[in-house]
Amino acid sequence: MTTDAPGEALEVEFREASKRYPGAERLAVERLSLDVPSGEICVLVGPSGCGKTTAMRMANRMVEITEGDVVIGGRSVRERSPSQLRREVGYVIQQIGLFPHRTIADNVATVPRLLGWNRERTAARVEELLALIGLDPELAERYPAQLSGGQQQRVGVARALAANPGVMLMDEPFGAVDPINRERLQNEFLRLQAELGKTILFVTHDIDEAIKMGDRIAIMREGGKLAQYATPAELLMAPADGFVEDFVGADRALKRLALMRVGDVDLWQAPLAHVGQASGEVRRKLVGAEVPYALVIDSERRPLGWLSDADLARETVPARRVASADPILDVGDVMRDALSDLLQAETQYAPVVDGGGRIAGVLSVEIISEFLSSDEALVEEHPAAERPHA
Ligand SMILES: Nc1ncnc2c1ncn2[C@@H]1O[C@H](COP(=O)(O)OP(=O)(O)O)[C@@H](O)[C@H]1O
Ligand SMILES: [Mg+2]
Incomplete structure (x- = not known):
């Protein structure tokens, strides 16, 4: 794997990764270990302040790792330069973070320009990405404030995809969007991901969004501890403990219906x-x-x-x-x-x-x-110790 050929989805492994902010008494993330297979969406979910954003930012070294490691595509992020990480790891945030005084096209071109791509290559990529996210090419010369919240969010995704990174970090990407548009954006994004097959770390505090978006879900609890790492179905059928059970909610049998087709x-x-x-x-x-x-x-x-x-x-x-x-x-x-x-x-x-x-x-x-009652029975019959694990 050469650094000149990004784009291929890469496995992401947290290896007992911990973070202590300077002066903080306790760890923000404690010995987090999890493997995200390449091409999958891993959702980090948990209550506010439990360390989701911190954990995610260790993957592109926006937050320096205190102890342990994060390994992307078999290589520690510590061995990569900031510019390599910018190219290999795309980043989308809740506040969208588009530059207000730059056009949509210029926003999407941010990383290619940082990487020194020439004008033609950059312009072609911008055009390709706007088509990919289904944005009218006429909007390319507009400014962010002239677009709807949903359109801006899609531009944020396009910008993160610009250098064709193998890994995407998405921090509450749909958090600022109203519920109806959020659902549309989620569906659009899942369709896009079916095409792109990126490895994605996705942060949310919303368990329903986690169940919908995740191939795997990492439930975190206060102090940056991992409570359970499992597929949505496993999580709903066999929560590891009372914390996970409460977080997933009393209606988890009903939530399982969201995972099934008629x-x-x-x-x-x-x-x-x-x-x-x-x-x-x-x-x-x-x-x-x-x-x-x-x-x-x-x-x-x-x-x-x-x-x-x-x-x-x-x-x-x-x-x-x-x-x-x-x-x-x-x-x-x-x-x-x-x-x-x-x-x-x-x-x-x-x-x-x-x-x-x-x-x-x-x-x-x-x-x-x-189905719902047999599902309940299934959970009752299999005590935690006997439950299959991921
Ligand atoms: N830059 C920082 N400096 C000091 N403490 C921080 C910083 N960022 C976050 N924290 C603390 O680390 C903990 C985890 O925060 P964060 O990762 O933002 O949680 P989440 O994304 O789950 O809401 C919180 O206690 C928060 O106050
Ligand atoms: Mg956060």
Whole structure:
């Protein structure tokens, strides 16, 4: 690995890294050890003052390490010069930190210029990055204050990506954005990361954001101590201790729904019917069926609507149905969203379709509640000592 070829995602390892600020009585970070495999997002989460920012800044030596080490791509950060670290480790902060008197293009060009890239190479990179974050090229010559908060945040990400670093540090990057835009930015960023595959250290104090964004989560507690390092699912199923359990919250079974897709569970099957079909046939299929209602589908197997008893009293399945098929869910929908769709529609059952819109099965409130109770049981049955670890 030469320093002239950044861009490849690098593994980040904290090796008993500690920080004591000058004059401070106690450690801000205490013997932190964790491995972040290359290409993964590791979220550092915990209450305010627990040392998240300090830990993260040890990785690019904005904070000098008191004891222990941080190793990036097999090499200690202590062996790297500040300019190497600037190139290899991108940095995004909550306050966005765009230079107000420089244009968007100039902001994004900051690191390439520090690195002495020529004008053409820099301009080409800026153009490429603005396209990557989906910013209208016309905005390149505007100033930060002329952009929305969400747009500024995306520019902050573009600036950190400018030298194509292998590692990104993101300190509460969406903290200053309103909840609706935050969700959009999170989704956008996850899509971007699916393309880029950077190694990312991501700081937040919000456990829901951690669960959504993290491949792995490091929960920290007061005094810069690591409470647990695990995947989101492990954390929700088997919190290491009372602190983690409290921090994750009482509704962790519900939070697990955020990690699942509708297609991950065994869906039920409803009797299917076609317009014009003899109702007697449909009524026979309903005897002992998993879903006690028949679903009308078209010739492409797309759901059209549910049949009522009155519909079935007629001789054939009518073209005009009383109950619509809404909400129609997709196998790719996040389970938590699917549950809220069901609850909002005040319905027990919803048809689930595949990518082509064809019926794949039926999701019921009961399937979800069975999952939630079995999940609770799972946690009860496995005492902490027997839980699998990452
Ligand atoms: N520059 C500094 N000088 C002295 N103490 C600091 C400095 N930065 C942070 N601290 C202290 O270190 C601890 C951890 O802070 P920080 O890493 O900012 O926590 P977090 O990001 O989790 O809120 C806190 O007690 C904080 O007061
Ligand atoms: Mg902080």
